[in-house]
Amino acid sequence: MHNNKQTLLLIHGFPLDRRSWNGQLDALKEQAHVLAPDLRGFGNDHRALPEAMSMDAYAQDLKDLLDEQHIERVVLCGLSMGGYIALAFLAAWPERVAGLVLANTRANADDEEGRKGREETALNAFDKGMVVIARGMLPKLLAEHTRNALPEITEHMGSIIAEQRPEAVAAAARGMAKRPDRIPMLPSIAVPTLIITGSDDVLMPLPTSQAMANAIPGSALVVLPEAAHLSNVDAPEGFNAAIRAFLKGIA
Numbered sequence: 240m241h242n243n244k245q246t247l248l249l250i251h252g253f254p255l256d257r258r259s260w261n262g263q264l265d266a267l268k269e270q271a272h273v274l275a276p277d278l279r280g281f282g283n284d285h286r287a288l289p290e291a292m293s294m295d296a297y298a299q300d301l302k303d304l305l306d307e308q309h310i311e312r313v314v315l316c317g318l319s320m321g322g323y324i325a326l327a328f329l330a331a332w333p334e335r336v337a338g339l340v341l342a343n344t345r346a347n348a349d350d351e352e353g354r355k356g357r358e359e360t361a362l363n364a365f366d367k368g369m370v371v372i373a374r375g376m377l378p379k380l381l382a383e384h385t386r387n388a389l390p391e392i393t394e395h396m397g398s399i400i401a402e403q404r405p406e407a408v409a410a411a412a413r414g415m416a417k418r419p420d421r422i423p424m425l426p427s428i429a430v431p432t433l434i435i436t437g438s439d440d441v442l443m444p445l446p447t448s449q450a451m452a453n454a455i456p457g458s459a460l461v462v463l464p465e466a467a468h469l470s471n472v473d474a475p476e477g478f479n480a481a482i483r484a485f486l487k488g489i490a
């Protein structure tokens with residue numbers, strides 16, 4: 240622990256990097272020691288990549304990072320793919336987790352069609368390039384009001400996606416395709432848990448979050464109005480307020 244503050248480990252979504260947490264890094268630094276690493280292969284991370292990067296492998300990287308920094312326990316906050324990784328981390332090292340925030344995510348595995356789509360994404364990353372992927376994804380990631388009223392933020396998110404290496408994107412897509420169903424573990428989650436989502440998240444519709452909240456004992460659900468999949472970008476004040484209240488509750 241740093242100055243008695245909790246460490247908040249922010250785990251970014253796909254296909255983004257630590258910069259997608261820009262609206263949290265400074266805003267939460269009084270309440271927590273905030274860590275927001277680039278996952279393997281994304282952003283400024285240039286470690287070697289396997290063909291498929293499992294959620295367990297990302298979780299292992301994060302655990303190694305905590306070990307290196309001698310950080311014993313953390314509050315995990317994963318958005319979307321980051322949530323899949325947070326659940327993998329919790330399954331492996333529950334004693335290292337002081338609290339869990341699952342944002343715009345889900346616990347179930349991909350179905351057959353979903354897995355096919357992952358392989359297409361992996362191939363498209365190489366063949367069509369990340370600019371095309373960014374263009375296709377942005378309308379689903381950000382709420383309409385962000386795309387209309389905040390062009391700089393919208394362009395920044397687009398360029399973050401466009402800058403990712405196809406190898407990293409493909410490895411993540413293939414890793415997500417292989418992730419296990421974590422629904423069975425939800426009733427046994429014993430750490431304080433906050434679930435955050437956006438009212439307009441078409442990728443992880445509200446019932447998905449409600450089902451997780453119902454299954455995880457004592458968990459709370461915050462639905463941010465007019466926020467889509469990147470709810471931390473669409474509604475940073477609401478997102479940060481929810482995290483602050485959560486941190487206070489488990490201090």
Ligand code: MLT
Nearest residue numbers: 252253318319320321442
């Ligand atoms: C993400 O934002 O990390 C992705 O939408 C997750 C996914 O594709 O399942």
